[in-house]
Amino acid sequence: MAQDAPQQYEKYYVPEQSVWPIVGAIALFLIAVGAGNYVVEVSKDKSGYGAYVLIAGLITLLVMVVGWFKNQIDESMSGLYSAQLGRSYRQGMAWFIFSEVMFFAAFFGALFYARVIAVPWLGGASNNAMTNEVLWPGFEAMWPLVSTPGGTETQAMGWLGLPLYNTIILLVSSVTLHYAHVGLEENKRKQLTWMLGLTILLGCIFLGLQGYEYVHAYRDLGLTLQSGIYGNTFFLLTGFHGLHVTLGTVILIVLFFRVLKGHFTPKEHFAFQAGAWYWHFVDVVWVMLFFFVYIL
């Protein structure tokens, strides 16, 4: 069917009108307005409607995602798609992941700058002896920055123990997901189901342990979001990573139910592939994190 090129082009599926994009735009609008107000209300300790708008926006977004995806799944199950459309989706997903890489790059950049430039300069390195002498007398550059120029004290998070276990867990989860994919491609549905289920389980364990680590940081180490650039980069990098793992896990759970319903064929499984790519990407980010945030 889709073998010879001209036909393949003719089959490109251009969807008719759809309500979901505008629902999505309204959702983002509500989220932005809600979050923009809520943040201010919390910081000023006053009451307001921000939180409600934010929640309304999140619910709208959820409705949009469910509706849009249901639409897509129906279309794909009724064979409207072509190989070319599949390529569009795959490429779209790949570029989306690239944009995510650049988002993390901004925070890694901040981490490197702080470590290699900002903190040493505050300590008098390069030609900044007077900065140190006059503005921050007595401050000594170090990393992790457990004692800030402003005088906040904290403790560093080690890499042995929890973070190491978490690294192993995530790495294993990438392997199990790979075998789930292999199972799908070789039409071994049982392997697919089990391996996918195992991956989800590992993802949940990771998130649980990460939550525990945050409690440990706040309660035992005094390492908080407010404790200077070390805590800032630590929490924002691991926090955004955690959000991505959460999202990835949700995606995998959705895929799991679709697998149970018998969706996906050895040849056509864009959604599965996209979810898998996303998961591997999140995994790679973690390896970078583990290396640069925890070990070094």
Next chain:
Amino acid sequence: MSTATDTVNTNPDSHGHDSHDDHHHHIPKGLMRWVLTTNHKDIGTLYLWFAFIMFLVGGAMAMVIRAELFQPGLQIVEPNFFNQMTTVHGLIMVFGAVMPAFTGLANWLIPMMIGAPDMALPRMNNWSFWILPFAFLILLSSLFVEGGGPAFGWTFYAPLSTTYSGDSTALFVFSVHIMGISSIMGAINVIVTIFNMRAPGMTYMKMPLFVWTWLITAFLLIAVMPVLAGVVTMVLTDKYFGTSFFDAAGGGDPVLFQHIFWFFGHPEVYIMILPAFGIISQIVPTFSRKKLFGYASMVYATASIALLSFIVWAHHMFTTGMPVFAEMFFMIATMIIAVPTGVKVFNWVATMWRGSISFEIPMLFAIAFIILFTIGGLSGLMLAITPVDFQYHDTYFVVAHFHYVLVTGAVFSIMAAVYYWLPKWTGRMFDITLAKWHFWCSLISVNVLFFPMHFVGLAGMPRRIPDYALQFADFNKWISVGGFAFGLSQLIFLALVIKACRKKGEKVSSQVWEGAEGLEWEIPSPAPYHTFDTPPTVK
């Protein structure tokens, strides 16, 4: 073999859509056509109108700025309001006018130029657009928040945007976030369309330059918009959650803000000029009746400009006290960009050389672009010289520079594009007399407006200040006069476009311009709602 009509009949009547007897050339009606559309031409039109409205809104703010600066002393508005005007003017023009206008052109033109039935991801395309009006609604309404809107400049340097900013900052941050989402999705759509939807035979090196420049622009967008998202997030957490990315007391550094911002910001200025290069490269050959000189070198020049744009960002930060090595590095890297840029200007001129040139409206704008953009590029080179920039930085000289590249560069190219393709979109020739008035009024006033800024800048007048020393009074009077005149001239353009949309004017042929080449000139004018359901074969 399935025919084009078959393709359409496969549309999901059976999937709970509100489908009727959709058939191929049925165009939905009413408001909902625009809200729900997945058609690249509709979405292109939406983007272009949105950009035009934002251009007028941002322009109105510029009028406030120029009214205040008409005379020295504080005259009309409060300093804080003045700062809000400069800030929001910049944000609107960059993110609300220039970028959406280019995206609108991309939507209209790329599928037609490469022989594709639509953009690769049509629903996402609609989503990208409809985010924008909401994002700017938030930004504009933040002006009415207690304490005023964002007043820290479009570059929102910390600590102005953290320690010293008002409550509207959170709204600003989130509106930038959703604008970024919109741009990234738009860019993904462009890239995938170009990679995956070209008609058989449309090889990469046969693609029109507008398509090439947009491909590279889209790559830049995906690479740097997330970085902007990252830096606004840090501003948010610094201001509201007690982090200290940009606060030395916690081990951070305000200069870190500038590094991250300009890592986004410099590629961003190329995002606003590369599609312009593409447009000029389409128009100049048509009206010179010659092939573009040095097609391949144009492609390579565009790619090298884009790559170099990642390693020059700190030319905006020469006065922050970077180590000498860094100052040298960024100076030299910046100057190297002038080489591929020069290649482009050379090629345009060489295309015109010995051509049979005729001066239709798009060509007038294109020629104005080439000359005036070059002036802007040259002042950029002056700014790139580190020791010289120590004097020029944050003066009106910088304002002159970026308005020459952005107004007489990007904006003129957009106008050239509208005049060039408008007959294709509406099927009618626009009012040429009005267009000539628009061109000449704009050309003269824009130079009265921006050229003297070089002089007051060199003499030391700082930017973003509502008052100035008496010796700058005469020049500023003329600058303001030029400003008002330029603002008014755009109303001519508005009248012209409205007239064109109401289908006044003579019918045009499919080719429209004698000498125009490319797939978009082979389909009828006005371009039918759906084009290239069956891809053409490109030889």
